Amino acid sequence: MSNSPLELKNVTRRFKDMVALDNLNLEVGSGELVALLGPSGCGKTTALRIVAGLDRADEGQVLLKDRDINHVPAHKRNMGMVFQAYSLFPNMTAAENVAFGLQMRKVSKNKRRDKANELLELVGLPSHAHRFTHQLSGGQQQRVALARALAIEPEVLLLDEPLSALDAKVRTNLREEIRRLQLSLGTTTIFVTHDQEEAMAVSDRVAVMNKGKIEQIASPDVLYNAPATDFVAGFVGSMNRIHATKTGANLFLIGRTVGAAKNGPEVEGSVTALIRHESVRVTADAKSDIVILNRSFLGPVSRITCQLLNGELIHSMMPSAESANLRAGDRVKVELLDKELLFQKA
Amino acid sequence: MNQPEISTLDRKGASKRGTLSGQSLGLILGVLPLVAFMGVFFFWPLWSVLWSSFEDNFGAFTLKNFEVALGEPYRTAFSNSITLGLISAITSAIPGAIIAYIIESRGSQKLRQFIASISSVLSTTGGVPLAFMFIAAYGAEGSATALLRAFGINIYAGSFTLYSLAGVIFVYSYFMVPTMVIVFSPAVHGIRREWQEAAKNLGATTAQFWRRVGIPLLFPSFISSLLLLFAAAFSAYATARAMTSGSVALVPLMIGNLVDGNVINDQMNLGKALAMGMVIVSLVAMIPYLLIQRRASRWQQ
Amino acid sequence: MVFSKLKSLPLFLTLLIAGLFVLLPLGSSAEFSLRQPTKQNHGFDNYVWFISQPEFGHYMGVSFSLAAVSALILLVLLVPTVVWLNLKGQKLRPFVDFITLMPLVIPVVALAIGAQNSLPEFAQTNQFILSFLYAVLAMPYAYRTLDTGLKAIPLQTISEAARGLGANWFRTIVRVITPIIRGTVLSALFMTLALSFGEYTITSLLHWDTFTTWVTVISQANVMGAIALSVFSLVAIFIFLLLVGLFIKPAASQVAKEEE
Numbered sequence: 021m022s023n024s025p026l027e028l029k030n031v032t033r034r035f036k037d038m039v040a041l042d043n044l045n046l047e048v049g050s051g052e053l054v055a056l057l058g059p060s061g062c063g064k065t066t067a068l069r070i071v072a073g074l075d076r077a078d079e080g081q082v083l084l085k086d087r088d089i090n091h092v093p094a095h096k097r098n099m100g101m102v103f104q105a106y107s108l109f110p111n112m113t114a115a116e117n118v119a120f121g122l123q124m125r126k127v128s129k130n131k132r133r134d135k136a137n138e139l140l141e142l143v144g145l146p147s148h149a150h151r152f153t154h155q156l157s158g159g160q161q162q163r164v165a166l167a168r169a170l171a172i173e174p175e176v177l178l179l180d181e182p183l184s185a186l187d188a189k190v191r192t193n194l195r196e197e198i199r200r201l202q203l204s205l206g207t208t209t210i211f212v213t214h215d216q217e218e219a220m221a222v223s224d225r226v227a228v229m230n231k232g233k234i235e236q237i238a239s240p241d242v243l244y245n246a247p248a249t250d251f252v253a254g255f256v257g258s259m260n261r262i263h264a265t266k267t268g269a270n271l272f273l274i275g276r277t278v279g280a281a282k283n284g285p286e287v288e289g290s291v292t293a294l295i296r297h298e299s300v301r302v303t304a305d306a307k308s309d310i311v312i313l314n315r316s317f318l319g320p321v322s323r324i325t326c327q328l329l330n331g332e333l334i335h336s337m338m339p340s341a342e343s344a345n346l347r348a349g350d351r352v353k354v355e356l357l358d359k360e361l362l363f364q365k366a
Numbered sequence: 367m368n369q370p371e372i373s374t375l376d377r378k379g380a381s382k383r384g385t386l387s388g389q390s391l392g393l394i395l396g397v398l399p400l401v402a403f404m405g406v407f408f409f410w411p412l413w414s415v416l417w418s419s420f421e422d423n424f425g426a427f428t429l430k431n432f433e434v435a436l437g438e439p440y441r442t443a444f445s446n447s448i449t450l451g452l453i454s455a456i457t458s459a460i461p462g463a464i465i466a467y468i469i470e471s472r473g474s475q476k477l478r479q480f481i482a483s484i485s486s487v488l489s490t491t492g493g494v495p496l497a498f499m500f501i502a503a504y505g506a507e508g509s510a511t512a513l514l515r516a517f518g519i520n521i522y523a524g525s526f527t528l529y530s531l532a533g534v535i536f537v538y539s540y541f542m543v544p545t546m547v548i549v550f551s552p553a554v555h556g557i558r559r560e561w562q563e564a565a566k567n568l569g570a571t572t573a574q575f576w577r578r579v580g581i582p583l584l585f586p587s588f589i590s591s592l593l594l595l596f597a598a599a600f601s602a603y604a605t606a607r608a609m610t611s612g613s614v615a616l617v618p619l620m621i622g623n624l625v626d627g628n629v630i631n632d633q634m635n636l637g638k639a640l641a642m643g644m645v646i647v648s649l650v651a652m653i654p655y656l657l658i659q660r661r662a663s664r665w666q667q
Numbered sequence: 668m669v670f671s672k673l674k675s676l677p678l679f680l681t682l683l684i685a686g687l688f689v690l691l692p693l694g695s696s697a698e699f700s701l702r703q704p705t706k707q708n709h710g711f712d713n714y715v716w717f718i719s720q721p722e723f724g725h726y727m728g729v730s731f732s733l734a735a736v737s738a739l740i741l742l743v744l745l746v747p748t749v750v751w752l753n754l755k756g757q758k759l760r761p762f763v764d765f766i767t768l769m770p771l772v773i774p775v776v777a778l779a780i781g782a783q784n785s786l787p788e789f790a791q792t793n794q795f796i797l798s799f800l801y802a803v804l805a806m807p808y809a810y811r812t813l814d815t816g817l818k819a820i821p822l823q824t825i826s827e828a829a830r831g832l833g834a835n836w837f838r839t840i841v842r843v844i845t846p847i848i849r850g851t852v853l854s855a856l857f858m859t860l861a862l863s864f865g866e867y868t869i870t871s872l873l874h875w876d877t878f879t880t881w882v883t884v885i886s887q888a889n890v891m892g893a894i895a896l897s898v899f900s901l902v903a904i905f906i907f908l909l910l911v912g913l914f915i916k917p918a919a920s921q922v923a924k925e926e927e
Contacts, residue, residue, distance in 0.1 A: 072567055074563050093566075105560075109561055110665035172569065407799050493867040494867060543688075
């Protein structure tokens with residue numbers, strides 16, 4: 021007997037020639053926002069659609085408050101879903117769209133209208149009630165879609181890449197609003213996205229998926245600082261991959277010895293060390309063998325790409341102010357800020 | 367594709383073509399060939415029909431042509447033609463819409479293209495070949511008639527004959543149904559999957575989706591397609607002529623008889639008045655068609 | 668090929684019934700046309716009969732040349748116009764759309780009466796007046812086809828590239844643009860050909876004789892022959908247009924896809 025309102029247990033889904041979901045297990049806590057993050061084809065959307073009832077699992081259970089809903093048809097599941105785009109009904113105004121779910125639940129006309137207006141105000145579109153879809157911008161349409169999903173006071177809110185079709189600026193603003201709304205309403209939410217920055221910014225926990233499995237599910241902090249597998253390490257944030265030699269509990273690379281992460285693979289000798297760009301600092305040193313190849317100015321930070329003696333490239337992400345004087349061709353020494361480094365088999 | 371217009375500015379920023387009227391001149395010149403062609407071979411003939419329909423045998427203004435046109439036997443002919451148009455349109459629109467829906471919603475991309483090609487070809491059948499094909503197939507000694515009889519279906523059980531209004535409607539369906547498929551498919555295609563899923567998600571059954579979203583969206587397109595079919599059936603000449611040769615009174619056929627000299631009327635310009643009558647009926651159907659199409663295409667993007 | 672998604676019963680039934688409805692008249696009339704009542708068997712007598720009619724070759728020639736001229740008129744008229752429309756004439760698009768749609772709105776009979784009433788003497792006695800009128804009838808289809816095809820290519824960019832390399836407008840249209848939209852042009856061309864070849868209303872009301880009117884005439888003399896002829900012309904046009912539709916259109920859309 022678990023506490024979570026939503027649970028996927030050993031869910032498997034096969035398509036013609038591939039396995040979309042491979043024995044997937046996921047528990048979502050009450051009021052929690054869990055992101056499903058991964059590349060195209062990892063199964064994140066399939067998982068969401070199975071929860072919504074738009075697709076059916078071949079094996080396993082979907083438990084809503086401990087009740088198996090695998091055989092409950094989609095229109096009886098009481099979950100609100102926001103699609104990537106184009107899901108508003110074009111023959112209805114924004115208010116009518118928002119009220120649709122309530123209309124299906126036979127709520128009276130007046131109550132529907134009031135609730136619709138309330139929600140439109142909640143998503144910041146109080147004066148757009150009478151507009152039709154083609155009169156709304158992309159961002160506005162998604163807000164209406166969100167209001168529509170929330171109007172039915174769903175058990176779970178399902179978001180299928182709701183921001184992917186929007187401009188960058190609109191995306192950033194809207195994701196903050198979604199998180200704000202979700203927190204104030206306390207709605208259990210699953211958020212599917214391929215954008216790791218988006219996932220990290222709004223979620224309580226992030227499940228990184230690959231080939232139908234969850235590689236790791238943890239809070240954004242943990243995911244970033246203690247990736248469980250190299251797929252997760254590579255997908256979240258940006259990593260340097262540098263050749264190192266492991267002896268016992270230490271790694272030797274770039275002319276120094278550093279500690280080896282304790283949960284790494286049991287190997288000795290040649291390994292690949294994984295170092296975050298921002299954990300590398302470079303400072304000018306005319307006597308060094310390491311040369312700057314390129315400096316990219318990214319605003320508050322700059323990325324400096326250097327070449328090591330053995331030809332490998334190492335990237336450093338530093339505040340622009342500190343690296344202002346560095347140019348391509350300068351010789352630098354490299355400082356590793358971490359005491360322990362992640363590594364994987366070479 | 368939205369591309370910026372080719373710049374007509376030279377390096378100093380001044381307009382190459384000079385003033386605004388220079389640009390207008392360019393627009394006029396560009397469209398001139400087409401307008402001239404259509405003017406000479408379409409609009410001028412039409413204008414002359416309009417003009418002549420008000421002329422009597424000596425060229426003076428008169429309304430007599432229309433007087434005669436609105437009397438018998440022409441009034442019956444108009445009534446027959448309009449009836450033909452309506453019944454033919456409705457009996458072809460419904461199967462056509464169903465076919466379009468099933469193909470669009472359940473067919474693969476390849477199948478849809480195939481059906482589109484075939485429908486496009488079939489919609490051009492008409493005239494004498496079509497009439498003869500049906501006479502050969504469904505005539506009293508036709509092999510299709512015999513085939514159906516073998517299955518227990520006797521199409522001549524009642525008073526049915528190919529050479530009647532009913533027969534003409536039957537023959538017309540051969541190109542009317544494909545026309546409906548072509549004209550209505552884009553509307554069905556425009557019903558996005560996301561809407562059905564969103565509706566399901568919000569608690570609607572399939573029936574409720576169609577009632578609240580699908581049918582309201584498709585209805586205008588259905589009506590406009592119906593109008594197009596009506597206009598086509600109403601105006602058709604060749605097939606009707608080949609099939610009925612005078613036994614059914616239809617306006618196009620009456621005009622044909624006047625032109626061929628089979629029927630002589632005191633009013634030389636009666637044919638023009640009848641033709642104007644046809645134009646008016648056609649416009650009554652086609653103008654709403656165009657208006658509805660324009661509105662519907664908004665959400666079909 | 669097309670039957671891969673046939674697991675749906677409604678789809679299967681629909682295709683079956685529609686297929687029957689389309690093929691039954693065709694098949695039956697073909698059978699009918701092969702009957703040889705005097706010999707009490709089936710054979711190609713009726714076909715041999717009409718092919719060996721002296722007028723057969725003559726009227727085929729007449730109809731073909733009228734159709735060819737009609738297609739030529741439309742291409743020469745429309746290709747530059749539609750190119751211009753998409754490049755510099757965007758403002759007049761609604762106007763052009765409207766004009767080219769008109770022949771669909773007005774009954775052909777009315778146009779025929781008007782032509783007979785208004786066109787000058789020399790036009791009425793030259794058979795090629797029909798080509799011009801056929802072109803008017805085919806205009807909506809040809810225009811739409813060409814316009815859709817041109818909208819699918821990066822016309823602006825290509826024209827500017829060609830002009831930048833030294834080509835004048837004539838060269839640009841003939842040597843650069845037309846080859847690219849070859850599929851579309853062929854499609855419009857064949858549509859016009861088919862439409863012109865099968866036209867009856869204007870032809871007969873203006874008292875001219877082409878292939879289509881000849882079929883009516885010989886039906887008085889030999890019904891079986893006329894039926895065979897009808898089947899022949901229907902099947903011929905069907906196959907012709909189908910081939911065009913299946914092979915040419917994909918080529919045009921392929922260019923569009925590669926450009927995306």
